[in-house]
Amino acid sequence: MTSLGSLSARSLLAGVAAGAAGTTALNAVTYLDMALRGRPASSAPDDTVDKLSELAGVPVPGDKETRANRVAGLGPLTGLLAGVGTAAMLGALRSAGLRPGLAASSLAAAAGAMIASTAPMTALGITDPRTWTAQAWASDVIPHLAYGAVTAAVLQHLDSPP
Numbered sequence: 805m806t807s808l809g810s811l812s813a814r815s816l817l818a819g820v821a822a823g824a825a826g827t828t829a830l831n832a833v834t835y836l837d838m839a840l841r842g843r844p845a846s847s848a849p850d851d852t853v854d855k856l857s858e859l860a861g862v863p864v865p866g867d868k869e870t871r872a873n874r875v876a877g878l879g880p881l882t883g884l885l886a887g888v889g890t891a892a893m894l895g896a897l898r899s900a901g902l903r904p905g906l907a908a909s910s911l912a913a914a915a916g917a918m919i920a921s922t923a924p925m926t927a928l929g930i931t932d933p934r935t936w937t938a939q940a941w942a943s944d945v946i947p948h949l950a951y952g953a954v955t956a957a958v959l960q961h962l963d964s965p966p
Contacts, residue, residue, distance in 0.1 A: 812899045818962035819895020826955030827887030833947040849879030855928045886920035914952030
């Protein structure tokens with residue numbers, strides 16, 4: 805096992821794998837909600853890519869259709885980055901000795917992923933959670949709770965001693 809100080813590669817990789825599983829659960833719950841209620845996908849991830857591109861002065865290349873397709877691909881990748889990154893951080897914290905139980909880990913993962921995805925969008929002026937309806941909050945919280953539960957369960961399983 806490779807170690808970087810107190811950060812073990814095993815714990816970090818366990819976090820990445822748990823984040824991938826948790827993000828899959830989040831997406832599954834989100835898509836199920838969309839299918840059951842007939843609601844559209846959120847434009848917030850794509851709007852985030854557009855705003856970041858504008859602020860960085862780095863345009864997304866391509867003609868109108870190609871650019872739109874690239875943005876449609878990059879938007880969901882920001883969610884994957886938030887989900888995998890959050891769990892990788894949790895794996896690093898576990899490596900440093902912070903090992904809360906399953907319920908606390910689930911809530912920490914859910915909250916971390918919500919913050920990792922919503923804070924940048926809020927800072928960029930794309931959304932304002934203070935204005936969300938109860939239904940909008942439920943559409944965000946429930947998938948993140950699924951993310952947290954799956955992420956915590958997988959992380960604890962993968963990061964347990966062999």
